[in-house]
Amino acid sequence: MSGNTFGTLFAVTNFGESHGPAIGCVIDGCPPGMSLSEADIQPDLDRRRPGTSKFVTQRNEPDAVQILSGVYEGKTTGTPICLLIHNTDQRSKDYGNIVQTFRPGHADYAYFQKYGIRDPRGGGRSSARLTAPMVAAGAVAKKWLFEKYGTTFRGCMTQVGELPVAFESWEHVPNNPFFAPVADVSALEDYMAALRKDGDSCGARLRVSASNVPVGLGEPLFDKMDADIAYAMMGINAVKGVEIGAGFACVAQRGSTHGDSLTPQGFASNNAGGTLGGITSGQDLEVSVAIKPTSSILTPRQSIDTSGAPMEVITKGRHDPCVGIRATPILEAMLALVVMEHALRQRAQCGDVAVSLAPIKASV
Amino acid sequence: MSGNTFGTLFAVTNFGESHGPAIGCVIDGCPPGMSLSEADIQPDLDRRRPGTSKFVTQRNEPDAVQILSGVYEGKTTGTPICLLIHNTDQRSKDYGNIVQTFRPGHADYAYFQKYGIRDPRGGGRSSARLTAPMVAAGAVAKKWLFEKYGTTFRGCMTQVGELPVAFESWEHVPNNPFFAPVADVSALEDYMAALRKDGDSCGARLRVSASNVPVGLGEPLFDKMDADIAYAMMGINAVKGVEIGAGFACVAQRGSTHGDSLTPQGFASNNAGGTLGGITSGQDLEVSVAIKPTSSILTPRQSIDTSGAPMEVITKGRHDPCVGIRATPILEAMLALVVMEHALRQRAQCGDVAVSLAPIKASV
């Protein structure tokens, strides 16, 4: 109810602040009997980790995850899995100058209004650092979904600031710090270098998709797969837009074009992005998100302090100039959590589904 | 859990099918002591009602709402409010030809896969008709929010198919069947006439906003105001994209431009769309959605039947060629339900808020 638990059957409760002693989550509802260790979770955390290139925040966090409960002799027991990540590189003094002021575009104004109190150290609870436990939880969901259904998740950068990133191949994604599906990222490097020189930040557009998704997941009215995906993505820091399948392009499409034809060999296209009426069709889930530019920048901005007096704000400290760069593993994790939740719901309501038709994929 | 209840503190449980005896909803959590009668709800239902212009389905439904419970001597009692709307113009035979086939782009394939059974009459549960109870519930939320905080909701069409609709003034919206904010809708009429002649359908883009929104609503991590708005919008039939504030345009913005400056007189802009860190800032909530073209069209489409054999599908019967035309009241209702839910949550957690700063609005 207070917005720190994601999901109900596979429920992930997130806790912690950017500069507190630790962050983490409790997963409640993981099916028993799956083998699980820290080694299954750490790789995704490492993909999201700060400090790995000069284009992201230089905060140095190993983000080493520890399983505190829910696993016995290497297997999940069906009881809550607590995942703990210690904070090791807090420098709260970096933020001393913003305690009494509000950064334009930052959460600190709204937090102050909501609670009358806020933890200003590193953004406190509003820090993107709190996505780390979700990446950890997502890794658990990914493992179960892969072992059970062969479901896989992947994502990539499709635009940085004004610079579109044309899709070349998934295989390039792990080979550059931008999660860009291109062989040559020099244009991206130049773009980011210029941005940094300007003391400014930029937005990004990312794509995330899932393959081998069981058919029949999602609920018809409110908990549509589309709705829960949108909810999950908009729950990620800085996301301001979400599309499923053709997304906003469908506005200008005609029904005769948009509706994906069915053939005995499969769907002929995937404008729907893997859902029909809010329920998975067995096609790939295709999602696109818009991430806004970071609000913590060196460029001076007009603002007010807590007394309402005007002032100028400059944010020093360690910040990502484009939070979209490290966001791909987060998107994958959130999508995995949505699919996981609905897979369990489908088991509850329909008993793992007596599927009368095989799921069919777009031939393309 | 099965996706038919929206909200938790102001929980709306929706029931019914397009061609069953009745549709409706149960509102649980409406605060006691508010005056309420059918006359408070009917106007919004009338705005959404089918059969009111030649550009929408000709199904003739009065959509007369009846309050079955929760009101005593004209006032809400704090107990569940059941709202009932009888279906009066079902023509199930219209749909006889689609029982064994799947319309491209339609929910019927996914329903069949999920449940192994579906009610094909008028789309059954997947019909956009099920938005009527939400419009009714939204009217109750709107009334409470207006009386308590002065909050208001409005929306309009901003694009139909390839045709953008430039914003002129809110005052035009009630004066044409498109909810278009323009004085002259002849171009829209021509566009729709041509579409109808082609036996095809088109998408639409709509805007919805809320003014005088209390500051501090929304939760920091998952139940961000943005996330719950996205969830609400994507729960509306045919919605495939959602933006808050600048939305996808923020990708190409720099931080120095995107972040809305604060001044003693108010915010200087509203790129954020009324939320900061997922929490309302007191600025107008600004939302934009993409609605896909209707899948039920006269144009023949390639498909399969329930045995997997190829066939051609044509959908006769009464359908909206552009479901976006009647969607504005639905968007308003869903946005009102989200704000209502969070207003009650804020009362729970923070006790109606000791606001230390006045909410400030964009000077523009």
Add this chain to the structure above:
Amino acid sequence: MSGNTFGTLFAVTNFGESHGPAIGCVIDGCPPGMSLSEADIQPDLDRRRPGTSKFVTQRNEPDAVQILSGVYEGKTTGTPICLLIHNTDQRSKDYGNIVQTFRPGHADYAYFQKYGIRDPRGGGRSSARLTAPMVAAGAVAKKWLFEKYGTTFRGCMTQVGELPVAFESWEHVPNNPFFAPVADVSALEDYMAALRKDGDSCGARLRVSASNVPVGLGEPLFDKMDADIAYAMMGINAVKGVEIGAGFACVAQRGSTHGDSLTPQGFASNNAGGTLGGITSGQDLEVSVAIKPTSSILTPRQSIDTSGAPMEVITKGRHDPCVGIRATPILEAMLALVVMEHALRQRAQCGDVAVSLAPIKASV
């Protein structure tokens, strides 16, 4: 959240007031494909119906249930099932004299304090009449559980006022208006006749049990089967005590006696009442409840009015002198709803269970 929905995976949302136009419920989460008609539900409603003997309220309600949604061609579709029961014998004037006063032991004082408004007609929302929709929903759960697992539910009266009712046989229960497991109910009739003559009311003790309960249902910490049963029973009007298995008798038992021995042929006893550590063992669930005496009695009572002034209250009108008499079908229904909920949860979390040991029953 506002206390009118029971369950989450098999969620029953109840609405209506004693003297409003109708009462009913919406069941969300019923698995698809089960045959269902009003005829499956009406018999349990008839067992609970008022006016069937001189020992219960003379209000004459047929309690005819109507299925408004969720069933297509005689089968459940997986979408919400709305069950409607019209009120036909309201006599609101019966209650005119209690609008400004509070009956000792009655909900009306607390409602007034909570909401600042109450519907006084027949107790409004606090009326035991609101158990009728639960009996209807319970009939749906019973049907599914019986068809799926062979689970059955039954209950009986075990004490009326000071008069214990010794258990003779289940077969007597349907043959008398008290749901008493005895052949000769003349002592009960005499007791109730004397009570009526005194213008007073009495309490009752009832037993309810379930057989062929799947093993492994219930959650280890909070949603123990015991906890959810207690919650369900205490949600029934007038219930003030709940026991599982040996219940309060276990206080004086030693561990060597209380713990039910396991043998290859089954458990040797059932002090646990069918649960171990909050999880079903496969033994019969055994529950006992205490029902308080009705507060609406002819005997004059000392009270106050809404201004706080002292006064004497006498409650005329049609009331049950012992609400326990008609409570057996309600207890069965609530127990069925709890088992149903947990059966679906178990499917979600453990996939209908790879049971490595056969459930074993008490040899007695």
Add this chain to the structure above:
Amino acid sequence: MSGNTFGTLFAVTNFGESHGPAIGCVIDGCPPGMSLSEADIQPDLDRRRPGTSKFVTQRNEPDAVQILSGVYEGKTTGTPICLLIHNTDQRSKDYGNIVQTFRPGHADYAYFQKYGIRDPRGGGRSSARLTAPMVAAGAVAKKWLFEKYGTTFRGCMTQVGELPVAFESWEHVPNNPFFAPVADVSALEDYMAALRKDGDSCGARLRVSASNVPVGLGEPLFDKMDADIAYAMMGINAVKGVEIGAGFACVAQRGSTHGDSLTPQGFASNNAGGTLGGITSGQDLEVSVAIKPTSSILTPRQSIDTSGAPMEVITKGRHDPCVGIRATPILEAMLALVVMEHALRQRAQCGDVAVSLAPIKASV
């Protein structure tokens, strides 16, 4: 959904196992601005702590609580509060002999059936040790309720095995290891000594109550205050019966006796136990629970192993011969969590209540 979270507005998610590295909980929904430190929580944990007398388990656990999040400069921020308690005195070898067998009356049979796997070390998740985080969370709720409404909680032992403990005074409770409201506990000591000599265990009956409870808390239908109390109490290990107010004694009461008269000076009695129609009346909440005898005893018992073969079980290791002895702080904590949850709900729905009548207390 999986039974490890208690409450929704004040939601406590519990994690850990008896012999894992740590146990703890995450509180989501604590109102912001309350001063809080470990020193506010530790005293209640110390009251529940094992090893403090010869009548309880000799496991030596300091149960030192650490606040990991949600507090900034000594005040709650409205974000999740993670409370961590390290396990320090695990001796897993103590339990080696019970891995393949099932103790009569113990959870291990049901866990094995449910999950197909279980953590046998110290009972794993079924250990009463998992009540420690609830005592910690309850201390936070108690503090808020006391500061806001002056609400207080207290409990005591009222029976041990066959030995009733007559109530003398609350002041004796902290002065003996039994939480007994009597000056002289020698009879209790003798009883426990004899029990220990027999290698057996016994049950207990406890009372818990709350004073200065706000009026109007609880929901009318299912989330009655009674129902949520029953749910909370039955969620405590070994509890098999719950009573509110007169409880089972109300069966033999007449309505003219049971219903508590109202006078301008207050209620004349408290048979209702502080609730009317499921809603608090402002009188003291009065609850009584039955706790079963521990299943881990030295007395040999007939049982089976995981292959179904008969065998004899003896449980060595460190166990409480009467888990009721240390249960009082747990009951208080659970009652506090229920009241806290409903206080927040009442704020949500009714805005902290415009109470038109002062709550009135029983004159006795």
